[in-house]
Amino acid sequence: MEETTLSYASIMGLRTDTNITGGQYSWLGSMFYFGYLAAEYPANRLMQRLPLAKYTAVNIVIWGVILTCMAATQNWAGLMVVRTLLGVFEASITPGFALFTSQWYRKHEQGSRVGTWFSFNGFAQILGGLVAYGISKGTDAGQTSIGGWRIMFLWTGLATACFGVLLFVFMPDSPLKARWLTPRERILAIERIRVNQQGVGNRHFKWYQFKEAMKDPVVIASLGFAG
Numbered sequence: 001m002e003e004t005t006l007s008y009a010s011i012m013g014l015r016t017d018t019n020i021t022g023g024q025y026s027w028l029g030s031m032f033y034f035g036y037l038a039a040e041y042p043a044n045r046l047m048q049r050l051p052l053a054k055y056t057a058v059n060i061v062i063w064g065v066i067l068t069c070m071a072a073t074q075n076w077a078g079l080m081v082v083r084t085l086l087g088v089f090e091a092s093i094t095p096g097f098a099l100f101t102s103q104w105y106r107k108h109e110q111g112s113r114v115g116t117w118f119s120f121n122g123f124a125q126i127l128g129g130l131v132a133y134g135i136s137k138g139t140d141a142g143q144t145s146i147g148g149w150r151i152m153f154l155w156t157g158l159a160t161a162c163f164g165v166l167l168f169v170f171m172p173d174s175p176l177k178a179r180w181l182t183p184r185e186r187i188l189a190i191e192r193i194r195v196n197q198q199g200v201g202n203r204h205f206k207w208y209q210f211k212e213a214m215k216d217p218v219v220i221a222s223l224g225f226a227g
Contacts, residue, residue, distance in 0.1 A: 003029070003032070004124065004125050004128050005067070005070075005128060005152055005153060005156045006028065006029070006070075006083075008128060008129070008132040008149070008152055009070075009149035009152055009153065010025060010149075012132065012135070012136055012139070012147070012148040012149035012152060013139075013147045013148060013149050014147075014149040017074075017147055017149070018073060018074060018075055018076065018078075018079060019075065019076075020075075020076045020079070024076045027080065028079055028080065028083050029083075031080050031083040031084045031087065032083045032084070032086055032087040032090075033087060034084060034087065035083070035084035035085060035086065035087025035088040035091075036087035036088070036090060036091045037087075038087075038088065039087065039088040039089070039091035039092075040091045043059075043091040043092035043095070044091075044092070044095055046092070047092060047095060047096055047099060051173040052096060052099055052100070052103075052173045052174065053100075053167065053168070053171040053172060053173045054168060054173065055092065055096070056092060056093065056096035056097075056100075056167065056171075057164050057165070057167040057168035057171065058164070058168065059089050059090075059092045059093065059096075059164075060093060060160060060161070060163060060164030060167060061160075061161045061164035061165060061168070062089050062164075063086065063089040063090055063093070063160060063161075063164070064156075064157045064158065064159070064160030064161030064162075064163070064164055065157065065161055066082060066085050066086055066089060066157070067086060067153055067156055067157030067160055068153060068154050068157030068158060068161075069082050069157075070082050070150075070153040070157070071146075071149075071150035071151070071153040071154045071157075072150075097114075097117060098114060100171070101113050101114055101117075102193075102196065102198060103174055103175060103193070104175060104189070104193070105193070106192070106193055106195055106196060107195070107196055128156070131152070131155060132148075132152055135148045135151050135152055135155075136148050139151075175189035175190055176190065
């Protein structure tokens with residue numbers, strides 16, 4: 001969502017108000033992924049060590065707050081710092097959602113579920129386009145006291161933070177902690193995904209599993225080592 005918001009902001013006055021060049025604007029996209037790459041391993045390790053839902057929710061709230069900070073930036077340096085931090089705190093979001101999916105569904109069911117929640121990126125672009133258009137019209141009519149691109153970041157950041165709060169309150173860390181299920185239903189939910197051979201509560205790193213994964217052709221191919 002933040003990539004889409006940045007593209008909207010670029011035509012709503014961000015580049016003019018912050019006095020950045022085309023080359024500097026291109027670096028804003030790269031810095032996000034540098035932050036994402038740096039945080040990917042520790043974020044995934046923390047997802048195993050900490051309560052999954054709470055950890056993911058806190059990251060979403062912080063991510064949303066940082067996104068609102070884009071509205072306060074005045075120059076390229078500020079934009080670069082905020083974009084890097086956005087990458088750091090987004091590093092756990094997609095893996096976290098993938099883990100949520102694996103906790104509740106069997107392997108053959110996960111593809112369609114992941115596709116469903118991932119498709120909301122497209123929905124966000126559609127909704128974001130409509131919001132950006134409305135903000136731009138209001139700005140052009142002189143109905144706002146700050147730049148339209150700043151309002152765009154405030155809106156998307158606050159909406160993200162609010163979603164993180166809802167996730168913190170309602171999303172269980174695992175089926176065993178789902179408050180809306182009876183004790184028997186929680187056991188059935190775990191038994192249902194036993195076929196995945198993955199577990200839902202182990203928080204220890206196992207080197208033999210790491211070595212086994214490194215020998216898996218699918219893992220090797222995903223890392224780009226396969227010819």
